[in-house]
Amino acid sequence: MNAEKRHQIFSRLREANPEPTTELNWTTPFELLAAVLLSAQATDVGVNKATARLFPVANTPQAILDLGLDELKSYIKTIGLFNTKAENLLKTCRILVEKHAGEVPATRKELEALPGVGRKTANVVLNTAFGQPTIAVDTHIFRVSNRTGIAKGKNVEEVEQRLLRLTPKEFKQDAHHWLILHGRYTCVARKPRCLSCIIEDLCEFKEKTE
Ligand code: SF4
Numbered sequence: 001m002n003a004e005k006r007h008q009i010f011s012r013l014r015e016a017n018p019e020p021t022t023e024l025n026w027t028t029p030f031e032l033l034a035a036v037l038l039s040a041q042a043t044d045v046g047v048n049k050a051t052a053r054l055f056p057v058a059n060t061p062q063a064i065l066d067l068g069l070d071e072l073k074s075y076i077k078t079i080g081l082f083n084t085k086a087e088n089l090l091k092t093c094r095i096l097v098e099k100h101a102g103e104v105p106a107t108r109k110e111l112e113a114l115p116g117v118g119r120k121t122a123n124v125v126l127n128t129a130f131g132q133p134t135i136a137v138d139t140h141i142f143r144v145s146n147r148t149g150i151a152k153g154k155n156v157e158e159v160e161q162r163l164l165r166l167t168p169k170e171f172k173q174d175a176h177h178w179l180i181l182h183g184r185y186t187c188v189a190r191k192p193r194c195l196s197c198i199i200e201d202l203c204e205f206k207e208k209t210e
Contacts, residue, residue, distance in 0.1 A: 033125050072089065143189060145163060191209050
């Protein structure tokens with residue numbers, strides 16, 4: 001795909017949604033970190049339902065430590081893999097309290113040192129809570145990037161590196177959310193909605209459907 005086309009794709013996504021953001025509900029960096037930790041293999045809607053119960057009771061690392069493991073689990077038990085997630089969240093809270101004065105650190109290295117926090121979670125937090133132009137490649141972004149030709153790659157790392165290199169600077173901050181939302185609602189996995197897609201004429205996918 002040439003640079004002009006890529007620019008046009010992002011321009012259209014921006015025109016349709018000038019201020020894209022995550023569909024997870026959060027008000028502080030810690031709430032975002034906790035929500036992203038809970039969101040692996042779960043829907044944002046499911047996570048929001050659980051955090052709507054949890055955050056009014058405990059939305060700081062210390063408050064979650066005070067809840068303890070069993071009570072924390074009772075708030076998030078509707079989410080898949082909740083046992084492991086509860087354990088990771090508690091361990092993360094302990095480190096935040098002991099090493100970071102209860103705050104979420106704003107560097108990749110410190111974030112990735114937290115239990116349950118991988119590159120993708122760190123990218124989401126750096127981008128969405130701290131305004132850094134990172135791009136967290138999830139299954140949606142991976143699919144959209146490969147289908148459209150914006151940034152082809154065999155794995156998420158390759159796609160991330162290519163997106164970071166090829167996305168025009170003015171779109172980098174929000175590219176992550178535009179591509180996720182496009183993948184979630186239009187360029188869906190099984191039958192992409194190409195007829196109602198706003199970048200259909202620019203997309204290089206060969207098997208367009210619907
Ligand atoms: S035209 Fe189809 S394949 Fe291309 S981005 Fe749109 S929905 Fe996805």
